[in-house]
Every structure is written in structure tokens, then in C-alpha cells.
Amino acid sequence: MHGSNKSVLLQANEAITAGDNEGFLSHCTDDIRWTTVGEGTLEGKEAVRQWMQSAYATPPRFTVDRLVAEDDTVVALGTIIGEGDDGEPIAVAYSDVWRFRDRKMVELNAFAIQLPR
Template sequence: MSPRKDVVQSYIDGFRRTDHELILSCLTDDVVWVLHGYKTLAGKDAFDQEIQNDAFVGRPKLTIDRLVEEGDTVVALGSGQAARRDGGTLDFVFSDAFTFSGDKISRLETYQVNLG
């Protein structure tokens, strides 16, 4: 696997473990996270606050089906499941486009479709 795909794998593993430090270590200080249809965040502090959502409990289950790399971008295609605080689960599919500056993620665009 390429070094940038390794960074994306580490980033996803950080979410699987709710490991803020690991996730943030993959990012530039001025990272931008575009959650299409929801909001845009700028900087590590804003990113850090979005890692855990109050509507959910526990750790999400995330599966990466494919990583595609071209130039300074790696795209992760996958699916996930998260336990809702009020009961039940959220099943979803996603596509994350990670743009790199050097060996760190400088921009992330998340496309997520909630199922059911």
C-alpha cells in the first residue's frame, strides 16, 4: 500500500477506536472538512469536536471496501454502522475524498448516505 493510503487507514482506525490523537496526527493544522449537505469545518480544533457526535454512543463499525489513489488524493469507499444514543442503529455508506499536503490530510470531503 502507498504511504498516503497508509495514512487514510490510520485515520479510519482512529475513528474505529475513537482515538482523537491518532486521527489528529493525520491532519494538517489548517485542515478543512466538508461534510456535504451538513457543514464545513476548518482547523484541527473544529475537526476534533466533530469526531464524536452526541447523538451516538460507543465506537462506529467502519468497513473500507476500496481505496483509490490519484495524484495527491485518496478516495475511500465504504460502509458503517453507529449506535444511536436513543436506541437503534444508523447504517450508512460513504465516500471520503482525502486531499494531501505532503504526508498529511489537508482537506476531507465526506459524502454519506444514511440507509433505512
């Protein structure tokens, strides 16, 4: 899987878990388009950087249950454990649909549902 889009995504997720937002962003194009379905869209790396500073102030933990890749697309299914507004842990089931260009992440359509506590 070395050098594949799947491995790029796994490396990017590891950077987030380690609190290395810049490491994550190094895997993104400057013109990344990040859509969280039902919430909104971030346009460009700087917008994603600003969002991550607050949303990932406490680094989340990812569990990737399945990665499916075809052509320039990788779909990740799993769970994210993060910190809720009240400081308590929350679990979110997610499906991320990533599109790649030249081994960089260029577009995300994220579907996320908070699981009951």
C-alpha cells in the first residue's frame, strides 16, 4: 500500500491523532474543498487549518474499519472519538469520501453521525 492513496489517507489521519495538523495539511492540495454534509464547506487549505485549530484542539482518535479505493477516490468508514462541547468524550460514526489529485487530498465529502453516549 506504500505510496497509494489509501496509505496517504492513513498517514494524514495519524498526523491528526498525533496533534500534527500541519502534518495532515501537507497531504492536502492548496485548493482543498472540505464538505461536512449538512454543516457546510471549507474552501482552501487556510480555511481547513483555521477549522482544525478549534475542532481538533484536543486531537481525536480514529478507528478505520474499512478503506475502499477506486481510481482517484478513497472511502473511509469508521469511528472518531473526540471531545464534545462539554469536555466529555463523544463518538462519531463517519464515512469520508476523499478525492485525490497527484497523491494529495483535494476534496472531502464527510458524512458524520454522533453516536449515543
